[in-house]
Amino acid sequence: MNDTAAARPAGTPSVPPPRRPGQVRGTHPHAAAFAASADHTVPAERRLPERYSVRDQVLNALRSALVSGELRPGAVYSAPSLAERYGVSATPVREAMQLLARxxxxxxxxxxxxxxxERSARDLAELAEVRALIEVPVVLGLARTIAPERWEALRPLAAATVAAAARGDRAAYADSDRVFHRAMLELSGNHQLVAVADELHRRSQWPVSGPSRAPSRPAELLADATEHAVLLEALVAGDVVTVESLVREHFSGSAWG
Structure with missing residues (x-):
């Protein structure tokens, strides 16, 4: 018996030594050191980004496939079949699909x-209505307060939408369109608003079942993309009346804007 045990009165419960800072309850004080020494070659913190990078790449590919119509509304796809298509294991595919399910x-x-x-034209109309309620007043407020040079900085983003539309690349147009709208709203400095609007915008780009108002030909995409450049001209000029007319028409006339 050690001195500590001998000094404790009979019947006194045993008290474990105090835990060190950061020690998990029920673990040995040196357990963290033992675990760290178990793998000297590839630490866990170096493996995680690689796994998540694969999942994110698959997620982006699946989103593009959704927008382009490659993944058809109502169709069922298994994780192994999609994994084979993208040349990855089924795990990152399942993780990406679970995110899309959320x-x-x-x-x-x-x-x-x-x-x-499966979604209807009514679903798209409702999304456009909600987006208009959020974005129209914000853009009008920004039109009155943001300096012209800050709007000028968005010209390359508008040009990217035109270039994607001219190629007839629906997935690239969807991405560049969303980037342009997000950049406009980011001028408000309201990060929560930007996040909500961006999520609504992404949902509005998903495929619909049956006849769709979404443009499919390069000319239709180009017409939508050109609205961005015209809107920027009005914003740079500080023409609030024209800005209001354009931004309201943008939401009412297109499921992709």
């Missing part, structure tokens, strides 16, 4: 895979 783009089907959500 966003409402797909629905998990037990023992089958994921079904692409």
């Amino acid at each position: 966003e409402g783009a797909v629905e998990a089907m037990p023992n089958r895979g994921f079904r692409v959500a």
